[in-house]
Amino acid sequence: MDETIQKITGTLDPGTPDWHYLPVDIPAGAREIEVVYSYDRPEVPPGVKANALDIGIFGPHGEFRGWSGGARDRFTINATEATPGYLAGPVDPGTWRIVLGPYTVSPQGMTFEVDVTVRFGPDGSPFEASPAPSTAPEKNRGAAWYRGDGHLHTVYSDGGRELQELVADARAAGLDFIVSTEHNTSSAHLQWGRHATEDLLILNGEEVTTRTGHWPAWNLPAGKWIDWRYRADDPGELQKFVDEVHESGGLVVAAHPFSPCVGCTWEFGYERADLVEVWNGPWTLDDEATVIVWDSLLRAGKWIPAVGNSDSHTHNDRVGLPHNVVHAEGLTPGQLMTGFAKGRNWIAESAEVQLELTASADGRAAGIGERLTADPRTPITIEVKANGAPDTHVRILNQNGPQWGGYVPREGATITWTTQTRYSKWVRAEIRRPIPTDTTVDTMVALTNPVFLG
Structure with a gap:
């Protein structure tokens, strides 16, 4: 027998738990698993959520082997290759678990069918990982301002671009670096080296997509996977994975906190986030809301450095709208993370935009993310x-x-203004275009982190 096929069916009701596990016993001698799934999509009235079902799989030792969410209806894994979003490798015998994630369930409920095909025979040649290099020598200018987009998707999750297309679009946007942030999977980490160039640094990341908020984990080791199966009301779960990211030399970003999609709104609070994404893609009302909340935290003395990213998924989503302009001692992953952690960052709609913000007094000056101390009576320009x-x-x-x-x-x-530390604890700058969007009265062009005064 060259293959076996197992059919699994079931029904999920409204209010069902976030994750359902379907055990599949894989015998010795298996060389490939193929999974195809479907679910019913009944019509629903306006304002009611229709059915949507995500899928992924874990190996017999509990190890992560892939996730595609709702982006595709099938996947294949063998020793040599795997569907994007999944990890190639041996198909070890034992009980594998297909994970179903009911994203939304209609009032009628949801019926599903999963067909698992197991094929037998000798393994093919082992998969050869090719992670991105940790340098981009043509763009490393030493201590300088570097431009980069830290929230991007390709076919390795729910994006439309191939990896090489994203590289080309990032270079065309004038970026020095990007962070690969596929939803809930590390599979792209092992492919970037096949498409890397010497003028674009590619950092590994993951958009950890929980049901109560999304958080890009930046600067992960190649192949490092961060779990996403918890909610904001699960005590201690987020902190455990934040610690994993920090131990790996990375940072935690609270993404699009007021995005209106189901599960996208940030519900974890900001205490564990290193950075907050105040601007996500083209300027809209939810970005304005995030800037207002971020500014309120800043006024209360709870500063979390701001970042902005395109969250580009399709070819129509412009890479680098917006992007970060961060000061770092060099174009390496660690130096970039240090710059971001210090808040030495401003956000731009395109590489054409140039912006400087400085505070000066008594022959001394401080820039974005820095502090200038002065006597309360001393004028600060x-x-x-x-x-x-x-x-x-x-x-x-x-x-x-x-x-x-x-x-x-x-x-x-060049715009100048004079203040004193008795009147200003910090200053920041915005550039806006007096052209409305569909949801806002104007359009953000650039936004800085503060210069602190004291």
Whole structure:
């Protein structure tokens, strides 16, 4: 017998648990597993969620072997290769577990069918991992400002781009680095080296996609997988995985905190996040809400450095809209993480936008993410230089709100304002274009982390 087929059926009701495990016994001699699944999609009235069912699989030792969410209806694993999102490797005998994740369940419930085909025979040649190199020598300028997008998807989760297409689009956007953040899987980590270039640094990551918020884990070792099977009300679970990321030299990003999709809103609180994604993709009302909350935390003395990323999925989602401009001592993963952790970062809609924010007094100066100390009576000059953002407006903000501003013509502008430490605990800058979007009265062009005064 060259193959066996097992059919598993079931029904899930509204309010069902987040994860369901289907045990599948794999005998010795198996060389490949193929899983095909389907579920019913009854019509629902407006405002009611339709059925959506995610899928993944764990090996006989409890090890992660892949996840595709709802992006595809089948996957294959063998020693040589696997469907994107899944990990190639030997098909060891034992009880494997297919994991089903009912994302939304209609009032009628959800019936599903899973067909598991096991094929037998000798294994093919072992899979050869090719992780991305840890350097991009053509772009390493030493201590400098580096541009990068830290939230991106390809066919290795629910994106439309092949890996090489994402590399090409990132280079065309003028980026120095990207972070690969596929949903709930590490499989792309082992492929990036086949597509890496010497002018784009590729960092490994994962968008840990829980049912109560998403958090990109940045700068993971190649192949490192972070679990996502918990909610905000599960005591201690998030901290355990945050610790794993930190021990690996990475950072935790609270992604799109007010995104309106199911499970996307950030419910974990900000105490365990290293960074907060205040701007996600084209500027919309949920980004405005995040900036307001981030600013409120800042006013309360609870600063979490801000980042912005494109969260690009399809070819129509522009890579680098927005992206980060972070100051680092060099273009290496560790140096970039240090820059982000210090808040030495501002956010831009494109590589054309240039922005500087400095505070100076008594011949001393401090920039974004830094602190300038001065006597409370000493005047402090705040200077914003903006270029590449024609027909926009700069505004300088402190803990009391917007304080000063100015128009940016095509040739650029320098805006100055004077304050004292008795009046300003910090200052930050925004550039906005007076053109409304579908949900906002204007459009963000650039946003900085604060310069602190004291």
